[in-house]
Amino acid sequence: MTAKESISTQIEQIASDTGKIIERMAGEPGLADPITEKWLTTCSAIPHHLQSGYLKIAVAGSIKSGKSTLINALLGKDLVQRGAGVVTAMTTRIRKGKKHLAKIHLKSWDEINADIQEALTLFPESETVEADNDVKTLDAFDIRRQHDRSYLFQSLERLKTAIGPDSGGLRPETVLIQNALEGYERAGEWVQADACVLEFSGKSFSRHKTFSADPSMAIFVRDIELDVPVQTMDSQVEIADCQGADSIDSRQLMHIQNYLESVNLILYVISSRTGLREADTRFISLIKSMGLAGHMVFVNNVDISEHQNMENMAHVSRRIETELALLVENPRLYSFSCLYELFEKTENTLPAKDRKRLSFWREDKKITSGSRKETDRFLQDLSSRLDKDRFNLLAANPLKRVELILHAASKKLSLYTAALSEDSKKSDQALEEMIRISENAQKIEAIVEHSLTNTTKSLEQKVRKDINLFFSKGNGQVHSRLDAFIKSYAFNLESYDTAAAHSGVPAALYLMFQDFKAAFDSFVAREIYPQLTGFVSEIEDQLSTYYGSLFNSYQIELRRVDLLSGQAEHDRVEEQEILTDALDFAGLKRILGLSLPVLTLQLRYSARIKLSAFAGFGAQSLMDIASRIFNKPGANVRSTGLSKAARSIKVQCIRALPAQLENYKHQLMEQFLVPLIQSASREFGEIISQGYQLYDTKKEEIEEQIHKDRGYKKEQGEDLDQMLNDINKILVRIEKIALV
Numbered sequence: 001m002t003a004k005e006s007i008s009t010q011i012e013q014i015a016s017d018t019g020k021i022i023e024r025m026a027g028e029p030g031l032a033d034p035i036t037e038k039w040l041t042t043c044s045a046i047p048h049h050l051q052s053g054y055l056k057i058a059v060a061g062s063i064k065s066g067k068s069t070l071i072n073a074l075l076g077k078d079l080v081q082r083g084a085g086v087v088t089a090m091t092t093r094i095r096k097g098k099k100h101l102a103k104i105h106l107k108s109w110d111e112i113n114a115d116i117q118e119a120l121t122l123f124p125e126s127e128t129v130e131a132d133n134d135v136k137t138l139d140a141f142d143i144r145r146q147h148d149r150s151y152l153f154q155s156l157e158r159l160k161t162a163i164g165p166d167s168g169g170l171r172p173e174t175v176l177i178q179n180a181l182e183g184y185e186r187a188g189e190w191v192q193a194d195a196c197v198l199e200f201s202g203k204s205f206s207r208h209k210t211f212s213a214d215p216s217m218a219i220f221v222r223d224i225e226l227d228v229p230v231q232t233m234d235s236q237v238e239i240a241d242c243q244g245a246d247s248i249d250s251r252q253l254m255h256i257q258n259y260l261e262s263v264n265l266i267l268y269v270i271s272s273r274t275g276l277r278e279a280d281t282r283f284i285s286l287i288k289s290m291g292l293a294g295h296m297v298f299v300n301n302v303d304i305s306e307h308q309n310m311e312n313m314a315h316v317s318r319r320i321e322t323e324l325a326l327l328v329e330n331p332r333l334y335s336f337s338c339l340y341e342l343f344e345k346t347e348n349t350l351p352a353k354d355r356k357r358l359s360f361w362r363e364d365k366k367i368t369s370g371s372r373k374e375t376d377r378f379l380q381d382l383s384s385r386l387d388k389d390r391f392n393l394l395a396a397n398p399l400k401r402v403e404l405i406l407h408a409a410s411k412k413l414s415l416y417t418a419a420l421s422e423d424s425k426k427s428d429q430a431l432e433e434m435i436r437i438s439e440n441a442q443k444i445e446a447i448v449e450h451s452l453t454n455t456t457k458s459l460e461q462k463v464r465k466d467i468n469l470f471f472s473k474g475n476g477q478v479h480s481r482l483d484a485f486i487k488s489y490a491f492n493l494e495s496y497d498t499a500a501a502h503s504g505v506p507a508a509l510y511l512m513f514q515d516f517k518a519a520f521d522s523f524v525a526r527e528i529y530p531q532l533t534g535f536v537s538e539i540e541d542q543l544s545t546y547y548g549s550l551f552n553s554y555q556i557e558l559r560r561v562d563l564l565s566g567q568a569e570h571d572r573v574e575e576q577e578i579l580t581d582a583l584d585f586a587g588l589k590r591i592l593g594l595s596l597p598v599l600t601l602q603l604r605y606s607a608r609i610k611l612s613a614f615a616g617f618g619a620q621s622l623m624d625i626a627s628r629i630f631n632k633p634g635a636n637v638r639s640t641g642l643s644k645a646a647r648s649i650k651v652q653c654i655r656a657l658p659a660q661l662e663n664y665k666h667q668l669m670e671q672f673l674v675p676l677i678q679s680a681s682r683e684f685g686e687i688i689s690q691g692y693q694l695y696d697t698k699k700e701e702i703e704e705q706i707h708k709d710r711g712y713k714k715e716q717g718e719d720l721d722q723m724l725n726d727i728n729k730i731l732v733r734i735e736k737i738a739l740v
Contacts, residue, residue, distance in 0.1 A: 007387070007390070007391060007395055007737065008050050008051075008395065010733070010737055011046065011050060011395055011398060011399055011402075011737070012046060012047050012050065014399070014402055014730055014733055014734060014737075015043045015044075015046035015047070015398070015402055016043070017726075017730055018039075018043050018402050018405060018406060018409075018730060019039075019040055019043035019044060021409065021723055021726055021727060021730075022036050022039045022040050022043065022405070022409065023040065024719075024723055025409060025412070025413070025723060026040070028416075028716070028719070028720070031412065031413075031416060035408075035412075039405045039408075039409065042401055042402075042405060043402065043405065046398045046401070046402065049394075049397075049398050050394060050395060050398060051235075051236070053236065053393060053394040053587075053590060054095070054236055054237065054238045055234075055236055055237045055238070055264050055265075055386055055389055055390055055393060055394070056237075056238045056240065056262055056263040056264050056265075057237060057238065057239045057240065057263065057264065057265045057266075057267060058091075058240050058242050058259065058260055058263040058265070058266045058267070059071055059239065059240065059241055059242060059266075059267045059269065060242045060256075060260075060266055060267070060268050060269070060283070060287075061268055061269035061270060061271075061280070062270075062271075062274075062277055062279040062280050062283070063279075064271065065269045065270060065271045065274075065280075065301060066269050066271060066299075066301035066338045066339070067241055067242070067243075067269050068080040068081060068241055069301070069338040069339050069342055070267065070269055070299060070301065070338040071094065071239055071241055072338075072342050073338045073339075073341040073342040073345065074239065075094070075228065075230050075232070075233055075239075076230065076232055076342075076345040076346065077228070077230060077345075077346065078342065078346060078349075079094065079226065079228055080092060080094070080209075080212070080226075080241050081209040081212055081213035090212070090218060090221055090222065090223050090224065090243050090255075091223045091224070091240045091241065091242050091243070091256070091259050092212055092223070092224040092225075092226060092240065092241040092243070093223065093224065093225050093226070093238055093239075093240045094225075094226045094228060094233075094238065094239045094240070094241075095225070095226070095227055095228075095233075095235075095237075095238050096227070096228065096229070096230060096233040096234065096235045096237075097227025097228055097229060098227075098229060099201060099202075099227070099229055100201055100202065100205040100226075100227070100228055100229065101199065101200075101201045101205070101226070101227040102199065102200040102201070102205055102207070102208035102224065102225070102226050102227075103197050103198070103199055103224065103225040103226075103227075104190075104197065104198040104199075104200070104208060104211050104221060104224055105195070105197055105221065105222040105223050105224065105225070106187075106190060106191050106192070106195060106196050106197070106198055106220055106221060106222065107191065107195060107220055107221065107222055108191070108192065108193060108194050108195045108196075109142070109143075109144065109191055109192070109193055110193075111195070112143065112180070112191065112219075112220060113141055113142055113143055115176060115180075115219070116141065116143060116152070116176065116177065116180055117141050119172075119173035119176045119177055119514075120141070120155060120173075120177075121513065121514075121517075122509060122510050122513040122514075123155055123159070123510050143180060143184055144188070149181065149184065152177060152180070152181055153181060155177065156174070156177045156178060156181065158503075158507065159173070159174055159177070159507075159510075160174070161502075161503055161507075171514065171518075172518060173514050175215075176219065178216075179215050179216040179218075179219045180216075180219060182216035183214070183215075183216030183217045183219060183220060186210075186216075186217060187216075187217055187220040190220075191220055195222070208224055208226065211224065212224055212241075212243070218243075234386070236390065236394065237386065240259065240263070242256050242259065242260070253286075253525045254524070254525045254529055254598050254599065254600065255598060257286070257290065257525065257529055257530075257533075258595065258596065258598050260287065260290065260292060261290070261292075261533060261595070261596060262595060263295065264295065264386075264389045264393065265295055265297065265382075265385060265386070265389070266287065266292065266295045266296045266297070267297050267298075267299055268280075268284065268287075268296055268297070268298050268299070269298075269299045269301050269338075270298060270299065270300050270301065270320055271301050271303070272300055272301060272302045272303050272306060272307070272313070272316050272317075272320075272335070273303050273306050275316065275319065275320055275323070276320055276323045276324065281327065282526075284296070284324075284327050284328065285327060285526075286525075286526050286530065288327065288328055289526070289527075289530035290529075290530040290533055290534075291530070291533070291534055291537070293328045293329070296328065296331070296332075297332050297334070297381075297382075297385075298320075298324060298331055298332060298333045298334070299333075299334050299335075299336070299338070299378070300316070300317050300320050300333055300334065300335035300336075301336075301337070301338045301339075302316075302317075302335055302336055302337040302340075302371060303337070303339075304337050304339075304340055304361050304364070304367055304368070304371070305357075305361075307367065309364075309366070309367070310366045310367055310370050313335065313367060313370065314335075314370075316335075317333065317335040320333065320335075321333045332381075334374055334375075334377065334378040334381075335371075335374055336370075336371040336372075336374040336375040336378065337361075337368075337371045340358070340361055340368060340371055341371070341375055343357070343358040343361075344358070393586065397584040397587055399734060399737065399738070402730075402734070403731065403734050404687075406727050406730055406731055406734075407731075409723075409727060410724060410727045410728075413720050413723055413724050413727075414724070416720060417717060417720050417721070417724075452681060452684070452685050455550065455681065456677060456678060456681040459543070459546070459677050459681075460669075460673075460674055460677055463539060463543075463669070463673055463677065464669055466539065467665055467668060467669060467673070468665070470535055471661050471664075471665055473658075477531075478528055478531070478532070478661065479657065479658075479661055481527065481528065481531075482523075482524075482528065482601075482657060482661075483654060483657065485520070485523050486520070486650050486653050486654055486657075487650065487654075489516060489519060489520075489650070491512060491515075491516070491642075491643075491646040492515075493642050493643060493646065496508040496509075496511060496512050496642050497642060499511055500642065505641065505642075508642060509642070509645055512642065512645060512646060512649065513649060516649055516653075520601075520653070521601075524599060524600075524601060528599065529599050532596075532599055533596060536596055536668075536672075536673075539673065540585050540676075543585070543676075543677065543680060544585060547680065547684050550684070551684075551687075585676070585680065588676060588679050588680060588683065589676065591679075592675055592676070592679055594671075594672055594675060594676055595672075596668075596672060597664065597667040597668055597671055597672060599664060601657075601660045601661075601664070
């Protein structure tokens with residue numbers, strides 16, 4: 001039995017044993033009430049809670065580093081397309097299932113057209129699409145129309161001409177348009193007006209690779225889910241192949257960031273052939289800025305064919321580790337061949353060419369043995385890490401819930417035992433005190449219910465105020481940083497002047513805008529979004545602390561009954577800690593399906609930019625003509641016009657910021673924080689309510705038991721003592737699990 005199975009089984013057994021005690025309590029006259037029913041419901045739900053959550057492992061890295069190969073090696077099957085080379089941001093999420101099932105989550109046509117429209121903003125002649133003498137505005141652009149695709153093709157050719165062969169690499173807008181045109185004919189049959197899910201199972205399962213391996217198909221996809229019947233895979237682990245970590249489109253990168261926010265572990269793959277690349281450095285720094293450095297484990301994917309001997313392989317590993325140490329503190333690096341491990345596990349199904357490679361590698365026993373040992377170390381450490389995370393994420397909260405029930409049940413039994421005392425005077429005093437406290441508890445519960453409603457509203461107001469302050473222009477946070485970036489951005493007017501001379505002013509203007517937009521999006525992804533996630537984490541911590549202090553304030557009146565039942569003050573403190581832990585924000589977000597909205601600032605620019613630029617060109621042309629008539633040196637017309645356009649782009653961007661940030665604030669509050677606060681308040685109110693219902697006293701039933709003959713009361717007292725003894729034994733078992 002694995003450690004995972006052992007802990008889960010132990011907790012399920014503890015919940016079952018606790019439920020049996022509660023059932024025995026409910027069978028005692030005077031002890032059966034709504035609170036015991038709720039306890040039974042909680043205990044019976046524990047097994048489902050233990051099995052419903054997932055530990056998420058993200059596999060990230062630069063293109064061609066071996067991410068998919070590592071996943072296939074871990075699963076022991078060639079499931080994910082290797083060597084795809086796709087830089088479009090998407091995640092392929094893999095879970096254990098009963099059969100092979102692929103779910104392709106496709107974008108809607110509106111989403112796809114909006115992406116293309118964004119790439120064509122300020123494109124030369126992009127105000128109209130001419131076909132059959134009809135004029136269509138690009139606001140109605142639709143790739144499904146033949147004449148729009150023809151326009152897109154012509155736009156791409158003009159764009160390539162404007163960029164030229166010496167532009168220094170790919171541009172995101174060029175890649176997007178090219179892929180959209182190439183993939184339309186094949187993807188067009190699947191995509192629908194609304195976002196939809198395409199499923200492949202059985203013999204057609206492998207068709208999912210068409211969407212993940214081909215860039216021209218991948219741009220039509222949001223993400224992919226794979227259910228696979230792999231015996232060695234943990235049923236509570238999700239492994240995700242995160243493509244696009246080195247995407248040239250920063251807005252796509254933010255979708256990867258958004259997924260990483262929810263993961264428990266990041267396996268970052270580095271190729272031994274290239275070592276740590278610039279793209280790796282950027283992405284690792286980004287993960288660190290998101291506060292996720294502690295989640296990272298590094299894999300040096302060794303290419304056995306590239307290393308002459310074990311010493312050379314070790315040298316490369318040491319170099320990578322040294323470079324990583326400059327980026328993160330105490331990096332954990334494992335060096336082994338992912339492909340060798342995959343070939344070892346799938347030898348019987350390998351094609352002849354790959355079997356020869358495997359046979360050749362096996363001849364170098366030192367390297368293969370070293371890789372094998374490092375793989376074993378990696379798998380052992382991975383298993384330990386997952387067991388720890390599994391307990392913290394999936395098991396700790398249910399265990400705390402059971403512990404809370406046991407403490408409350410113990411308290412209720414102690415009160416009832418005191419009321420059944422053979423000393424009639426002591427028994428009557430205990431009953432009177434229980435009734436008085438019960439009445440007070442009911443009154444306080446009504447007050448708590450009312451105040452909790454007000455508290456929820458106050459929390460929402462406070463968080464909204466904090467959000468407004470965070471996004472306000474004057475406090476040096478988001479708005480101020482964005483404003484400063486826009487103002488300080490330097491356009492390379494000389495290069496655009498060259499582009500204008502080569503392809504015309506409109507083409508140069510388009511390149512200016514797209515370069516600025518790319519730099520702006522990159523700044524948002526790499527600087528603003530991590531700052532935002534840190535800020536939201538602080539809010540969640542404050543909420544957790546607040547509910548903990550709120551619990552303490554609601555318990556003051558009930559401490560007298562604790563003293564009556566003999567509960568020590570340190571037990572009260574311990575119980576408060578248990579309840580605070582039981583309010584699980586991560587679990588609430590998982591149940592509600594809440595995730596931080598992606599910060600995409602789609603700053604659309606009006607025709608004023610172009611008009612402003614051409615106005616500058618026109619005025620400067622008149623000055624140039626006049627200067628020639630009077631033989632006076634004239635200013636550079638294009639540079640002046642482009643300079644004016646650059647200022648106009650910045651002005652338009654700054655003007656658009658407030659509305660864009662206001663829109664995101666609304667999403668953040670209404671789609672994430674408000675539902676989280678309301679859900680936490682409901683959960684908190686339920687727990688508090690159970691605490692007060694604990695003192696619900698059925699006077700007539702208890703009096704009846706008090707007036708029973710001594711023999712019956714003694715027998716019942718022995719039953720209650722046995723229940724208390726059983727409760728204490730279970731609490732000891734819980735303590736042992738927590739220590740492990």
